[in-house]
Amino acid sequence: xxxxxxxxxxxxxxxxxxxxxxxxxxxxxxxxxxxxxxxxxxxxxxxxxxxxxxxxxxxxxxxxxxxxxxxxxxxxxxxxxxxxxxxxxxxxxxxxxxxxxxxxxxxxxxxxxxxxxxxxxxxxxxxxxxxxxxxxxxxxxxxxxxxxxxxxxxxxxxxxxxxxxxxxxxxxxxxxxxxxxxxxxxxxxxxxxxxxxxxxxxxxxxxxxxxxxxxxxxxxxxxxxxxxxxxxxxxxxxxxxxxxxxxxxxxxxxxxxxxxxxxxxx
Numbered sequence: 001x002x003x004x005x006x007x008x009x010x011x012x013x014x015x016x017x018x019x020x021x022x023x024x025x026x027x028x029x030x031x032x033x034x035x036x037x038x039x040x041x042x043x044x045x046x047x048x049x050x051x052x053x054x055x056x057x058x059x060x061x062x063x064x065x066x067x068x069x070x071x072x073x074x075x076x077x078x079x080x081x082x083x084x085x086x087x088x089x090x091x092x093x094x095x096x097x098x099x100x101x102x103x104x105x106x107x108x109x110x111x112x113x114x115x116x117x118x119x120x121x122x123x124x125x126x127x128x129x130x131x132x133x134x135x136x137x138x139x140x141x142x143x144x145x146x147x148x149x150x151x152x153x154x155x156x157x158x159x160x161x162x163x164x165x166x167x168x169x170x171x172x173x174x175x176x177x178x179x180x181x182x183x184x185x186x187x188x189x190x191x192x193x194x195x196x197x198x199x200x201x202x203x204x205x206x207x208x209x210x211x212x213x214x215x216x217x218x219x220x221x222x223x224x225x226x227x228x229x230x231x232x233x234x235x236x237x238x239x240x241x242x243x244x245x246x247x248x249x250x251x252x253x254x255x256x257x258x259x260x261x262x263x264x265x266x
Contacts, residue, residue, distance in 0.1 A: 004109045006088035008183075009034040012075060012176070013096030014042040017051045017135045019229050025139050026053050032106040035061045035234075040082035045072025068181035076202050078174075083186055084264035091174035091186065095177040096227065098122065101138050101225035107158055107182040108224055115212055116166050117181035119174045120220035122228040124149035130230035141227055166216035171210045172224065174217070176203035176228050185215050193245065193260025201242035205249055205257075212256040 009027060013020050020039075027037060035041060037059065044067070052065045061067025066082040068074070083091065092108045094100070101107075111118055125133070135138065145152045189209040196202040211217060248254065 002110060004032065005090045006035040007090040007109060008086040008225065009037045009091060009105065010040060010079070010082055010086070010091050010093045011037065012040045012079060012082075012093075013044060013048065014075075015048065016096060016231075017044070017048045020048065021051060021137060022099050022133060022139050022229065023096055024051075025137075026100040026102075028058060029102050029139075030100065030105045031103050033061055034105055034110060035088045036064065036086070038064045038066060038082045038086055039096075040066055040075075040078045041067040042073070042075055042078045043068060059258065061127075072197070074194075074197060076194045076196050080191040080194065080261040081264050082244065083191055084181055084184065084210055084261055088151070089261060091183050092180040093178075094175050097231060098114070098177050099133075099141065099227040099229065100122065101154075101156070102226060103156070103158070104226055107220065108126075109224065110158070111218065112180065113218075114182070114217050115214060116218055116219050117185065117207070118179065118224070119171070119188075119207065120152070120178035120224035120226070121138045121153050122175070122226055123151065123176060124152045124228050124245040126232050127222050127230045154225055155222050156225060157226060159242075160222050164218065166218040170204070170207045170217050170218060171209050172204065174204055174207045176206070177228065178220075178224060179203070179207075181215070183209065185210060185213070187265070188256070189213060189260075190209075190258070192258045193257035194259040195257070196242060197238060197247055201246055204251075205246055208249055209255050209257065210254045211222040227254075230244070
């Protein structure tokens with residue numbers, strides 16, 4: 001049996017406590033619990049803090065709430081602050097609208113390797129299904145459940161891709177909503193680039209810099225399953241600035257951003 005490293009579950013959130021409630025319910029049902037849970041909160045109101053506080057007695061592992069004031073979409077900043085707070089060796093990262101399959105953490109740990117990072121896909125819940133789950137505050141989902149889009153992504157066959165080699169290049173399908181990496185590698189690239197303000201670009205840039213450093217991507221399939229709660233599709237913010245930064249990263253094969261996590265490290 002593989003000996004697991006210490007692992008933090010990093011959850012980003014903003015003003016959606018009903019969704020975060022379902023996420024935390026799914027964390028409690030994990031077959032392998034993380035060593036610690038860190039919630040990176042991009043300025044939510046008191047309602048989110050109250051929810052997190054009610055869960056602290058339910059968790060047998062530390063549950064930390066890293067918060068800063070609401071100054072618009074500053075996800076890169078709060079993620080860096082949260083990663084700086086983490087003490088575990090490995091980080092599994094999701095968003096606050098992601099319900100986890102019971103083996104989600106276990107699958108990421110089983111697939112983890114040195115010089116590699118992982119990213120997975122999501123089973124999408126319809127608007128109607130999401131409303132029902134949020135109202136009932138339940139997370140019981142199977143491959144036969146109604147209201148699932150991209151249902152085949154729920155096939156659980158963890159041994160199919162067990163010996164699959166890392167990808168040669170990063171995929172545009174990479175999302176921070178289902179990703180894992182070594183903390184030391186995140187520190188080496190100076191974390192998320194805080195020049196990205198507004199939604200879009202930040203996760204892909206993070207993964208791109210990892211690959212340029214020789215940390216190769218591997219896409220999880222038939223394992224690391226999770227479910228995305230429906231919400232209106234976000235719109236790219238500051239696309240001109242985002243494309244400018246991204247193009248520079250790719251053209252110059254930049255591994256370490258200037259405006260990153262180092263300012264939060266002790």
